[in-house]
Amino acid sequence: MIVAKELTKYYGLKLAIQGVSFQIDKGEIVGFLGPNGAGKTTILRIMTCFMQPTSGTILVGGLNGRTHPVEVRKRIGFLPETVPLYSELSVKSFLAFSGSIKGLRGQHLPREVDKVIHQCGLAEHKRRLIKYLSKGLKQRVGLAQALLNNPPIIILDEPTTGLDPAQIVEVRNLIKELGGERTVLLSTHILPEASQVCQRVIIVNQGRVVAEDTPKNLTDQLQKGLRTVLSVDGPADEVKAKLESLQGITMVRTSQVEGEFVVESIPDEKLRPLLAKTIVESGWGLMEMKSMDLSLEEVFVHLVTEEGKDGQP
Numbered sequence: 001m002i003v004a005k006e007l008t009k010y011y012g013l014k015l016a017i018q019g020v021s022f023q024i025d026k027g028e029i030v031g032f033l034g035p036n037g038a039g040k041t042t043i044l045r046i047m048t049c050f051m052q053p054t055s056g057t058i059l060v061g062g063l064n065g066r067t068h069p070v071e072v073r074k075r076i077g078f079l080p081e082t083v084p085l086y087s088e089l090s091v092k093s094f095l096a097f098s099g100s101i102k103g104l105r106g107q108h109l110p111r112e113v114d115k116v117i118h119q120c121g122l123a124e125h126k127r128r129l130i131k132y133l134s135k136g137l138k139q140r141v142g143l144a145q146a147l148l149n150n151p152p153i154i155i156l157d158e159p160t161t162g163l164d165p166a167q168i169v170e171v172r173n174l175i176k177e178l179g180g181e182r183t184v185l186l187s188t189h190i191l192p193e194a195s196q197v198c199q200r201v202i203i204v205n206q207g208r209v210v211a212e213d214t215p216k217n218l219t220d221q222l223q224k225g226l227r228t229v230l231s232v233d234g235p236a237d238e239v240k241a242k243l244e245s246l247q248g249i250t251m252v253r254t255s256q257v258e259g260e261f262v263v264e265s266i267p268d269e270k271l272r273p274l275l276a277k278t279i280v281e282s283g284w285g286l287m288e289m290k291s292m293d294l295s296l297e298e299v300f301v302h303l304v305t306e307e308g309k310d311g312q313p
Contacts (some may be wrong), residue, residue, distance in 0.1 A: 001026045001153060002047065002129045007056035008043050016042045017207040020056070026152075029179040031194030032187040034204035035304055040187055043204065047185075048078050060153065074102075075149035081143030081158040087131035091122055091141055092139060094130060095181045098145040116144040121170060135162035143171070147178075154178055173199050195296040205304045218299045225250060227292045228263045228272060234284030242282060246274060259287070 007020040017039040035038045045051045046058055048071035058065040060072045073104045086094055104112055109270050117126050120140045123214050125133065130141060139162055146154055156175070159166045178184050188194055194201055195215045203211040210217055232239050235278055236254055243252045248271050251264040265271045272289065279286045 001028075001061060001141050003057075003059040004043070004047070005059070007043065007046060007053045009039075009046065009051075010054045015207060017053075017204075018208055020207070022202050022209055022212055024183055024185060026183055027180045027184065028200060029184040029198050030174065031198035031201040032090075032185055032196060032204070033189075033191065033201055033300060038204045039207040040158075040204055044155060044187060048076055049073055049159050075136070075151055075153055077146035077148070077154045079142050079146040079154075079156045079159055081161060083138055085130050085138060085141060090127050090129055091133070091144075092117065092126040094141065095144055095148065096192070098125065099148045102149045103290050109195045112148055112150075112197065116147045119174065120144040121149060130181060131207055134201045136164060138161060140167075140171075143174075151182070153183045153185070155185045155187070158189065159186065160188075160190065160193060168193075189299055191296045201296070202301055203300060204268065210303050211299075215296050215299070216293075218303075219293050219296070224266045225267045226269070226271065228265070228275065229255070230261045230263060230275065230279070230286070231257075231259055231288035232261060232279055233287055234279070235281070239279070239282075239284060242278060243275065246271070246278060247286075262292070 002024040002075050004020055006016050009016045020039070020043060032040055032044075042051075044066065046053050047060070047067045049072050051264070052066055061075050063072050063075070065072050086097070088098065092113060096109060096115065099109050099112055106160070106217055120143050122137070122140055122144060125137055130138060133141070139159065143156070143159060146156070159175070160171050163171060172193065175184060175186065179199070186194065186198060198215070200214050201218070202209060212224075230243075239261065240252050240254065243249060245260065248266045248268055249263060250266065253262050254260070255262055263275065272291075276286055276289060
């Protein structure tokens with residue numbers, strides 16, 4: 001559905017992105033991650049034909065973004081991080097205006113407007129002026145305009161910015177529902193959001209793609225050993241020293257939760273029964289034991305840090 005081939009972009013003499021290539025298939029929900037200044041915004045602008053690359057090709061639904069920019073835009077619903085809204089219009093009037101710009105006419109226009117209003121939970125607010133809406137509701141209006149005319153591709157740039165926890169859950173559920181019917185690209189700084197919503201992630205740093213896989217596969221590739229979380233009723237210093245003395249244990253650290261320890265070890269499942277036995281025989285209470293994988297945040301930090309060491313743009 002979306003294919004990027006060796007995208008490179010210069011702003012004057014400054015290199016923004018270099019040799020960026022990836023593919024997003026129909027129905028996928030893909031997270032687009034990277035630190036500030038990594039080149040994410042530049043890539044999104046090229047994908048939406050807001051600008052052209054210095055070199056390379058972007059194909060959207062088989063159409064070349066350089067030769068068919070208008071047709072490409074028709075296939076994309078885009079929610080920018082800062083949503084451009086006409087504050088003097090009501091929600092319904094704004095969406096009707098947006099729909100008319102997208103080519104909706106006749107009875108199809110009000111039907112489509114009502115559909116996205118319902119999808120985005122705006123029914124109670126459709127007659128209110130946008131200037132009186134909260135930031136979270138304005139974000140929903142922006143999402144509704146992106147869904148108008150049922151585009152096959154949805155690009156969301158920080159879609160949960162400004163939303164309260166309940167609204168964030170609603171938007172995440174909506175994004176999940178969009179997958180399968182549409183291809184969704186989610187650009188976000190909130191890494192737990194990507195791990196909960198996205199089937200695959202693309203991590204960009206210093207203008208290049210540094211990783212592209214499922215969150216689980218990225219975790220498995222970087223996690224060389226076992227990570228175990230123990231909740232122990234015992235003196236923290238003694239527990240930590242005792243666990244560190246065991247052969248095969250590579251690191252023990254206390255967590256922010258009282259009595260909880262994170263133990264890293266070589267990839268040997270026999271070590272976990274040994275941990276439990278050691279704690280019990282030492283006269284301490286073993287309250288809980290569970291395995292813990294690397295988080296997507298840890299994977300992200302590792303990849304970005306390792307990429308930054310080579311000094312490449």
